[in-house]
Amino acid sequence: MSRARVTWARTVAQVGLEAREVTVEVHVSGGLPGFHVIGSSGAPAREAADRVRTALAASGLAVGSRKVLISLAPADVPKLGARFDLPTALAVCAQLEVLGQEALRDVVLLGELALDGTVRPVPGVLPSAVHAARTGVRRLVVARGNAAEAALASGVDVAAVADLTEAVAVLGGAPARPIEPPAAPPSPRARGDLAEVRGQLEARRALEIAAAGGHHLLLIGPPGCGKSMLASRLPTILPPLDDAAALELAAIRSVAGLLDGVTLDRTPPFRAPHHSASAAALLGGGAGVARPGEVSLATHGVLFLDELLEWPRRLLDALREPLEEGVVRIARSRASVAYPAAAQLVAAANPCPCGGGRRCVCREADVARYRARLSGPLADRIDLAPTVTPVGAADLLAAEEGEPSAAVAARVAAAREASALRQGRGVRNAEADAVTLRASARPAALAQLAAAVDAGLLTARGHDRALRVARTCADLGGVDAIDADHAAEALGHRLALPEAVAG
């Protein structure tokens, strides 16, 4: 064992969604015995050293009384988590000559070690695996619990290992055990169906428009009238996620340690954080390198904010920019990361200070004041504000079932198709260029909107937003040109918003 010889193993660090290549270098010398990690700092580095040394010993690969220096390079990449245990241990194995350095060429290793040598799964494997596949890595070695997730990234051979001994054997040329299919396939998450929603004609229509055009929605109704039920049905009428979106969402879930599925989940996500959530929980945060927040976990899906008026104003204001730009940037001590935040907002609010309902005793002036609190940078982004009415028990039994989600989803898909033909795929009407949309409107529709501005029903800024909703109404109707009726309906959906003044 030459003193100058350095062995190494490749791995990948996750800085948010961004994967960075990391090389673990190991040097063993005859100095004062020790096991040191550099390139990472503080308690995590010391703990990693202890885990790796003990796991090696437990696997019969004791390093003995020598000085072992481990360097995680490059040093300026923030290295979070215990994913570097496995590459470190194998680089040491190369040093101990139980494994040739050649066996580690073009191999990326990810995994935490238990003290007995077991390899444990780590979060964020999917984006790392995608990165490895892209950089031409031959083989990816991960814990068994991460195998299915890593396999979602195509183009790289995934080997799953149970413990350190098996990792050494597999890298030494032994055949890897096949990746076991999961014991029970995950059942599709029960999200209900729009058929269960009885009545609520206005809200159902608004939900359909929101799904087709990507417009933000505010449900107004007393407690218990079905606002949450309606909101949670929105993902059931949204088009399924395409490959890129599904992979991006899976990567976010992986980084957050929430990826539980073994097949790529194409259902648009639905996240409903409570109004007591912190800024870090909502937008992303945490020490060192920020973890994704609810707004990112809801990307390509629905972010439901119940009791909108209970949320702290500063949180709602902070939410505006991510929703507008589709990305949230969070700077923390170790790194500044960007997570996707292309969520569709569905908010809910009570109609009046007392909560509303049949026994409401609020005066109109109080209600108007209460509604005025809705105004603000975030509420200005809301285009649909249907009233959700409580359905009586008798009506609940008598009313027919609503239209099922599948039927509504078909119309939504057709409308999305129409908008894709006009303004390109991936640009929903809510984000479409107003100039383009104006060109597709009949003069009568534009006159209707202009008249609404003149009559004080609409602000100048609301004009373009109403135009986008009108475009979606026309798309849902299968019509090429926006008509006056579409414009009028779009205005109707804004009536409960504070900016609209009664005519």
Next chain:
Amino acid sequence: MSSGRAPTRLHRDALALAAAGVEGAAVSRACREAGPRAGPGEVAARLARRAARAPGDPDEVAHRLAALGARVAVVGDDAYPARLAASWPELGAPLWLFIAGPAGRLPDAPSVAIVGTRRPSLDGLTVARELAEAAAQAGAVVVSGLARGVDEAAHEGALAAGGATVGVLGSGLGVDYPRGSAALRARVAEAGGLVSEYVPGTPPRPHRVLERNRIIAGLVDAVVVVEGGARSGALTTARLALEQGRDVLACPAALTSPQAAAPLALIRDGAQVVTAPDDVVDALGLLRLGDRGGAPRPGAEPAGRDLGGLAGELATLLSATPRTIDALAGATGRPASAVLAAVVELLAAGLAERRPSGVVRVPR
């Protein structure tokens, strides 16, 4: 004829007369000519001589009745409603009735007629429905005319409460009038019965719709007028009810509503005021006599005449009570998208106002 009872001579005569196109007015005339002591058989015989000039086919009528699950009932027959029989002959109760319902007869229980305009406000619809629910829950039979508006709401209310309800038609049985009401008619037939004095298939005519009002009045203990214009048929029903000694109740409505004219006129003339659904229930127990209905007073025409179809319809439905888009969509049977557009039209025209709890009409 569904029951096991053998048809009498009178039954056969009635079928023959109906088949020959004899209607209520001719029967009344024959009654007057025959004198107050004449029995149903005598009147029938008198009419038969006239009908012989243009004979119809009684067997064909009998077949059509059988196909509709209906039977004919004549005065004096035990299937003929007892209350109505008391109005024979002076007060114009029909000599025969065609009844489609369970066992070919109407439920025997305290009965209340809930009648009103075909174009009620949403308040009117709600009131009609709630009164009918309360009455049906108390065990009363809700009788109405199966017209659009208040009549429909009354039947629906009784059905929703699981009670009995009887529809009296201004056409023959088996006619789809109002168009699209087949489902409601079937439910009413099952939950009480359908009544008509016309041969199955007879089309509705204004005079028939008015004539059936005397049957409605004759079948019940009390008549409640919910909403109606100054010349509403509901006023006719109320007048006929008073002639037959029935209670008349009226639901007060806002002075500004054009549909308030009929009930307000009745209240002015002494009709009992309905202040809560239970008032109707009480009235059925008390059977107080109302005062005579007076001359109707002129009322305003509904607003929104110069507006487009749905917007005009909404202008009539709206009142000072805020209404949600859902309620308006439910009342008009139109999709929420169209209702929203029409409401915006009304707002822009200054005919309606948006309140936090819904849309209200702007008084003109």
